[in-house]
Amino acid sequence: MTSADLPDAPPSHLGRLLRQVGKTIFTLLITFIGLLAVTFFISRVVPTDPVLSILGERATEAQIEATRTKLGLDRPMFTQFGIYVWDALHGDLGTSIRTKTPVLAEIARYFPATLELATLATILGTLVGVPAGVLAATKPGSIMDQVVRLVGLMGYSMPVFWLGLMGLLIFYGKLGWVGGPGRLDAAFDMMMQFQVTQYTGMVLIDTALSGNWDMFANAVSHIILPASLLGYLSMAYISRMTRSFMMNELGQEYITTARVKGMPERRVIWVHAMKNVMVPLITVVALSYSFLLEGAVLTETIFAWPGLGRYITDALLVADMPAVLGGTIVVGAVYIGINMFSDLLYRLADPRAK
Amino acid sequence: MSFLPFARKVGAASVAALLLGAAPTALFAATPADTLVIADAIDDIVSLDPAEAYEFSGLDVVNNTYDGLVEINPTTLELEPGLAESWSVSDDGLTFSFKMKSGITFSSGNPVTAEAAAKALQRAVKLNKTPAFILTQFGWSVDNVDTMITADGDTLTLKLDKPYAPTFLYNCLTAGVASIVDVDTVMQHEVDGDMGNVWLNTNSAGTGAYVLKSFKPNQGYVMDMRPGYWRGDAKMAHIFMMHVPEAATQRLQLEKGDVDLARTLTPVDLAGLAGNADVNIQQDVGGQIYYLAFNQKVEQYKNTKFLDAMRWSVDYQGMADTIMKGVVIPHQSFLPKGYLGALDDLPYSLDIEKAKSLIAESGIKDPHVTLSVRNAADRMDVAQSIQNTFGQAGITVDLEVGEGAEQLKQYRARQHDATLQTWGPDYPDPNTNSSTFAENPDNSDEAKNTGYLAWRNAYDPGALTAESQAAVLERDPAKRVEMYADLQKKSRETSPFIVIFQQARNTALRSNVKDFYTGGAVDAAAYWLVTK
Numbered sequence: 011m012t013s014a015d016l017p018d019a020p021p022s023h024l025g026r027l028l029r030q031v032g033k034t035i036f037t038l039l040i041t042f043i044g045l046l047a048v049t050f051f052i053s054r055v056v057p058t059d060p061v062l063s064i065l066g067e068r069a070t071e072a073q074i075e076a077t078r079t080k081l082g083l084d085r086p087m088f089t090q091f092g093i094y095v096w097d098a099l100h101g102d103l104g105t106s107i108r109t110k111t112p113v114l115a116e117i118a119r120y121f122p123a124t125l126e127l128a129t130l131a132t133i134l135g136t137l138v139g140v141p142a143g144v145l146a147a148t149k150p151g152s153i154m155d156q157v158v159r160l161v162g163l164m165g166y167s168m169p170v171f172w173l174g175l176m177g178l179l180i181f182y183g184k185l186g187w188v189g190g191p192g193r194l195d196a197a198f199d200m201m202m203q204f205q206v207t208q209y210t211g212m213v214l215i216d217t218a219l220s221g222n223w224d225m226f227a228n229a230v231s232h233i234i235l236p237a238s239l240l241g242y243l244s245m246a247y248i249s250r251m252t253r254s255f256m257m258n259e260l261g262q263e264y265i266t267t268a269r270v271k272g273m274p275e276r277r278v279i280w281v282h283a284m285k286n287v288m289v290p291l292i293t294v295v296a297l298s299y300s301f302l303l304e305g306a307v308l309t310e311t312i313f314a315w316p317g318l319g320r321y322i323t324d325a326l327l328v329a330d331m332p333a334v335l336g337g338t339i340v341v342g343a344v345y346i347g348i349n350m351f352s353d354l355l356y357r358l359a360d361p362r363a364k
Numbered sequence: 365m366s367f368l369p370f371a372r373k374v375g376a377a378s379v380a381a382l383l384l385g386a387a388p389t390a391l392f393a394a395t396p397a398d399t400l401v402i403a404d405a406i407d408d409i410v411s412l413d414p415a416e417a418y419e420f421s422g423l424d425v426v427n428n429t430y431d432g433l434v435e436i437n438p439t440t441l442e443l444e445p446g447l448a449e450s451w452s453v454s455d456d457g458l459t460f461s462f463k464m465k466s467g468i469t470f471s472s473g474n475p476v477t478a479e480a481a482a483k484a485l486q487r488a489v490k491l492n493k494t495p496a497f498i499l500t501q502f503g504w505s506v507d508n509v510d511t512m513i514t515a516d517g518d519t520l521t522l523k524l525d526k527p528y529a530p531t532f533l534y535n536c537l538t539a540g541v542a543s544i545v546d547v548d549t550v551m552q553h554e555v556d557g558d559m560g561n562v563w564l565n566t567n568s569a570g571t572g573a574y575v576l577k578s579f580k581p582n583q584g585y586v587m588d589m590r591p592g593y594w595r596g597d598a599k600m601a602h603i604f605m606m607h608v609p610e611a612a613t614q615r616l617q618l619e620k621g622d623v624d625l626a627r628t629l630t631p632v633d634l635a636g637l638a639g640n641a642d643v644n645i646q647q648d649v650g651g652q653i654y655y656l657a658f659n660q661k662v663e664q665y666k667n668t669k670f671l672d673a674m675r676w677s678v679d680y681q682g683m684a685d686t687i688m689k690g691v692v693i694p695h696q697s698f699l700p701k702g703y704l705g706a707l708d709d710l711p712y713s714l715d716i717e718k719a720k721s722l723i724a725e726s727g728i729k730d731p732h733v734t735l736s737v738r739n740a741a742d743r744m745d746v747a748q749s750i751q752n753t754f755g756q757a758g759i760t761v762d763l764e765v766g767e768g769a770e771q772l773k774q775y776r777a778r779q780h781d782a783t784l785q786t787w788g789p790d791y792p793d794p795n796t797n798s799s800t801f802a803e804n805p806d807n808s809d810e811a812k813n814t815g816y817l818a819w820r821n822a823y824d825p826g827a828l829t830a831e832s833q834a835a836v837l838e839r840d841p842a843k844r845v846e847m848y849a850d851l852q853k854k855s856r857e858t859s860p861f862i863v864i865f866q867q868a869r870n871t872a873l874r875s876n877v878k879d880f881y882t883g884g885a886v887d888a889a890a891y892w893l894v895t896k
Contacts, residue, residue: 059773064410069494071812108410109581110562119580175612183616190622191613196401196604200586203578314403314608316583324407324582328769 038346043095045342046335050091053331060107060329081107094335103339104332108325113336116321121340122211123193124310124317127237128302130214134241135248136295142245143252147260148279158249165246170239174312177235189231191314198225236313240306244298251294252287259283288359296352303344395624398601400877400894403608403617404627407582413564414543416493418790420650420888423540425579427888428587428603430543430570431594433462433481433520434534436792438881438890441702443534447476447544447571448520451534457527457839462520468594470546471568471575478515483547485513485522491559495541497815498791502533529838531704535793538887545569573598573892583607589892598892599879618643618872624896625880626872631689634870642875647690650867651700651885652788653797654692654746656735658860659780660822665860669726674733675712675862676719677757679749684865687745695866697852698801702885704794704841705848711856719757731759734781738768746864747784776814778822786867787817792886794848795836802828802855823860 061077062069069077078084082093097104103113146158181188189195193213194202202213206220214233217226259265260283268278307319318337325333395401406421414426435446448462468476489499489509503525504512512523524533536542546569550560553567560569568576573595574587584606589598606623608614614626615633619640629637637643656674658665665671680694699706723731733754737747744765751761766774774780789796802825804818805811813819825832828851835847856863869882879893 059769062769062773062776065494070497070815073492073494110411110565111581116581178613178616183619186620190617190620191608192606195622196399196606197396199606200399200602200604203586312610312613314606314610314613316580316607320582320609327767 034350041346042339042342045338046095046098047091049335049338050094050331051087053329053334054087060331064108064328064330094332098335098339103336106325106330106333108328108330108333113332116333117318117336117340119211120316120318120321123213123315124303124319126212126214127233127240127306127309127315127317128299130233130237131240131302132244132295132299134237135244135298138241139245139248140252140291143249144256144279144284146249146253147256148275150257155253158253162246162250165242170243170306171308171312173242174236174239174309177239178312181235188235189228191232191312193232193315194225194228195232198228201225236309236315240302240309244295244302247298248291248294252291255287255290256283259286262286285359289356292352292355292359296348296355300345300348303348304341394621395604396602397896399604400600400602400625400891400896401604401606401623402625402627403606403614403623404625405609406584406605406607407609409579409581411493411561411565412568412576412579413491413493413561414540414545414570415488415491415559416495416561417540418495420788423888424891425568425576425585425587426540426543427572427883428574428891429568429572429576430540430545431572432537432539432542432544434537436538436883436887438883438887438893441884441886443531443538446538447481453530457530458524460522460524460530460533462522464518464520465594466518468571469592470549470571471590472546472549474546474548476544476571478518478520480547481520481544482513482515484544485542486510487545487547487550487559488541489513491561493541493561495539495790498536498539498541502528502536527837527839529836529841529844531841531844532793532795532836535704536791539791540888543570574603577602587891593892595892599895600891603891615872618874621874624874624877629870629872631687631691634690634872637872644873644875644877646871646873646880646882648869648882649693649701649885650788650869650882651702651792652786652867653695653698653700653863654784654786654865654867655698656750656782656784656862656864657775657780657817657821658733658782659778659820660824660860661778662781664728664731665782665821667726667728668858669722670728670731671858671860671862673719673722673726673757674754674759675856676715676722677750677754677759678712678862678864679714679753680710680712680864682714683746683749687749688742688865690870691742691868692865693868694864696856696863698797698855698861698863699794699848699852700789700797700866700885703789703792703797705845705852706794707849707852714753716753716756723758732762733759734762734764736764736766736771736774736780736783738771738784739765740768743784750784775820778809778820789885794844795832798832798835798848798851801859801861802832802851804829817861818859821860825855825859828854 061074061083065073065077082090094104105111106113106116109116142158146155149155182190192199202225206216206222208216209219210216213229214226217229265278265283268282304319307323309315310317310320318340322334322337325337404421408419409422410419411417412422412425414430417423417426432446433448435444437444447465447468449465451460451462453460464476464478464481470476485499486509489496489504490506492506514521549569550564553560553563555562566579571594573589573593575590577586577588579585587603589601591597608617611628611630611633615629615637617623618626634645637645658671660666684692684694694710695701696710696712697707701708735747735750737743747763751763754761771783775783800815800817802818804813804816804823804825806813807819807822807824811819818825831847832851835844835851838844838847855861871880871882873880877894877896879895881890881893883889
């Protein structure tokens with residue numbers, strides 16, 4: 011018998027896994043390079059001159075030329091892009107033109123602030139949004155449904171800038187229930203900078219890990235308002251989507267069957283229907299989370315929150331391209347990461363998804 | 365599925381924890397007694413190296429961490445000895461000798477000597493960052509600075525290429541770029557021949573009242589006082605600067621007492637704070653002036669009658685009383701109030717009829733102006749007012765709104781028609797504005813004299829160039845004042861510039877905060893005198 015007669019051996023588990031990992035890495039690489047290329051070339055057609063924006067009005071032509079050469083901006087555009095991608099692949103995202111600090115170090119400082127805020131906001135938004143959506147779906151047209159709709163609509167339509175300022179005015183300015191802008195009070199902020207080990211850059215976690223509960227409480231008082239505000243916005247989205255998914259499920263035959271069999275309504279909704287709602291809902295929550303992780307520029311501005319959105323926007327305004335590109339990579343990575351994570355959750359939620 | 369009930373429990377617990385955490389915040393709402401907490405927009409900072417810093421916020425840091433040979437007294441705004449005890453000038457006016465004070469040390473502990481001072485000035489010239497021109501205008505260059513600036517014992521000798529007015533040199537030596545940096549310390553942190561430029565972004569190496577402890581761009585900085593400061597120890601142990609871009613937020617923080625000082629409030633916020641007994645508003649002027657500039661490559665802007673008509677078509681007082689209230693004061697000369705020889709009079713006001721008859725005399729039919737404006741709210745307000753009043757006089761104005769850096773590029777390339785701009789002086793000497801508004805040694809495109817505002821507008825000031833150049837050499841201070849007064853008068857009557865405002869500065873302080881000086885038009889903020 012020759013080897014040609016043998017049936018094809020089924021690919022080993024390891025082989026399949028490796029192929030899948032390879033495919034994922036390849037896709038990631040292409041996505042990133044595409045992302046970089048688009049951002050890079052758009053940045054080059056924008057009329058803002060990064061050199062002028064850092065040197066200012068008084069710079070002489072000679073100083074401008076010298077800086078242009080130093081930053082490599084005098085080279086052909088494709089060469090610049092090639093160099094950038096090559097460095098990026100080696101983990102070097104360049105140095106911010108404006109601050110002269112490595113972009114990676116800056117992002118490591120800004121991203122945790124956004125991560126902390128977005129995570130808390132998503133948790134709050136989901137905890138309120140899902141039950142609200144379910145309640146609205148189970149009694150369509152009821153007062154509850156109207157309230158959820160109204161609250162959701164307000165979340166959609168009110169400018170976040172105004173909501174943020176009003177929130178600050180009422181809960182911080184008038185009532186004094188929450189801490190003000192920034193991540194900590196001045197005194198705690200200085201302690202945080204000079205006395206507390208920063209494991210993660212996330213104030214809540216670092217203060218908890220160091221056992222500094224006064225500081226932790228202060229951090230909570232500062233994050234609660236912006237997190238609630240962003241949570242409200244994602245709640246508006248999540249509750250509307252939950253309502254429509256749930257309405258759809260409740261019209262299915264298996265629900266009728268379950269009801270006919272005398273299953274308690276609670277169980278019908280929260281176990282049977284919810285199982286199926288979970289799958290699309292994961293996408294909704296993931297999308298809303300990744301949206302917040304890009305950084306909520308306006309919220310970060312009002313609350314003086316040193317997050318990624320403000321970082322990228324500030325950089326964009328002065329055409330600090332290494333910083334913009336670095337930020338874009340992080341945002342891209344976050345999107346991809348969350349997508350992969352929600353894929354994983356699908357598999358847990360829906361056994362048919364392989 | 366057991367996930368949801370679990371999540372519900374965890375969620376309830378988290379919310380409870382968060383609410384509990386939020387409860388005791390009222391306890392924290394006060395700034396620490398030994399710390400001055402400031403809310404300001406500090407995103408203009410490019411560098412904290414004195415050889416490079418030349419933005420307002422960066423110079424505030426430099427002023428509190430470094431000193432120069434000559435200083436400006438923050439309370440009187442007069443010149444006074446800094447690290448130099450006394451000085452003299454040779455008869456030919458070309459050599460200045462500075463005797464250094466003894467016993468002053470840098471924050472590293474290194475003594476401040478004449479040699480250290482020479483190294484610091486040489487470093488600023490050699491680094492050749494943007495503000496270096498404040499020093500190189502005395503004839504110092506990378507090649508000759510080691511021989512032009514020398515030290516011998518306790519004496520520092522500065523040789524100049526021309527016999528400049530002594531006040532011109534002294535004024536320039538108060539600028540941030542002339543700060544005496546501890547070069548020996550800085551050079552230990554040199555990377556790729558940067559002379560420690562990057563290191564100085566997050567560290568300080570000076571003789572100032574404070575030492576920079578941390579700086580996070582667009583976030584804030586912390587400074588600690590340094591005992592034994594030669595002008596007397598700072599009263600506040602720490603300075604905590606918080607970058608708060610939104611003015612309404614600054615106001616809330618100040619009202620709550622979470623910050624002691626708020627420095628970038630809008631007219632609306634200032635009005636809102638007016639009745640608050642816990643807050644004081646301190647007003648003074650800044651050095652920035654607002655002006656309209658018209659490119660004389662466009663024929664109509666060479667017509668003096670038409671330029672004059674436009675001068676009578678601006679509602680100076682009206683804008684200063686309404687949309688720009690508290691932010692500016694009307695000002696019509698190129699030297700800001702507070703400068704040697706500055707003219708405070710306001711010869712122009714809104715007079716539509718006069719403007720109309722001047723336009724008729726000019727012979728220009730249906731004049732049309734394209735005004736470039738930065739996309740900032742206050743600039744847009746001013747531009748719209750101008751569009752309105754010019755319109756009443758019969759001048760059609762199209763607004764071209766764009767991003768600041770982009771418009772600057774266009775302006776420097778002489779591609780604008782008309783533009784609304786601001787100009788901040790670089791050092792507290794009249795030459796800083798006189799040279800740029802009234803001098804243009806070569807008006808050709810090839811000259812690329814972008815540093816001269818006159819050149820950017822293709823404006824040949826004629827005899828004014830020589831007059832301004834003579835004023836900077838005039839050694840009799842009284843005569844010098846006269847010369848600048850004359851220059852300002854001629855410039856505002858003939859140039860294609862219409863100066864409309866000078867920046868007013870408002871600082872809102874908690875009522876217990878005393879002795880905060882902003883430096884007015886000529887200097888940066890002094891934190892070391894503040895008490896609370």
